[in-house]
Amino acid sequence: MSLQNFFAQNVQAEIVEEVIISDRFKDESGSSIKWKLRTVTESENEALRKAATRQIKGRNGTRMQETSQEEYVGKLAVASVVYPDLKNAELQQSYQVMGAEQLLKKMLFPGEYATLLTMVQEMNGFDRDIDEMADEVKN
Template sequence: MTTLSYFFAQNAEPNTEMPFVVSLRFKDEKGEPVAWTLRSMSEVENEQCRKSATKQVKGKGGVVTPEIDFNEYTAKLIVASVVYPDLKNAELQQSYGVMGAEALLRKMLLPGEYTGLLQQVQTLNGFNQDMNELVNEVKN
């Protein structure tokens, strides 16, 4: 295998899926916490999340600049990474009296649970990796 072939699409590891217990409040029939299923995403998906959370803001002199709503961006990032439960399910949204996956997350989770889920999603998607640590791992 040539060194360039390491980077071919067929040789790349697929997106990662992992279980994560977001809250102890959601339990199965046995009273055990139900794990959510999270997945990693591509930069293309991340870019879509970022673009959909970007608004054009008019500044001084009528100059329009793009501005990212960080809270909206992180909510979209979470929604794109959650496989289970299906946050886009209308019945689940109706049970909380909301419309939209982002609104559902905000309604169904406590602030600490939301933050924990966001941290896990960021880690799964490589946002918390220190490049110096990665370089040292490769060297060793």
């Protein structure tokens, strides 16, 4: 093993996958349109988590941080969707919303949104626990 295997130029920087989130979005020939999803780096993930964290008052006036899981996964989904362009003003106007997070929630049915969140979390490694990875390394 060489330490060079860990150098930035030798590691796949970003993974992009094409997936069908919903059969409701069709192209001109009637085929389901694939969405493009990408992985995020931990530094991007940290910024998303911080953006979903608020200061709240705890007992005796102490300040505590609280992260909204719903807001965080919404931000993670938006950061992971490459196509369609959720920041496109025309697309947002067509659904009469402002903002990529609101657009996703307006575009998708609850089950479709859950499918998107599951795929995004899996791509970013949130579907595997440490014990599973340790078992794979042993084998």
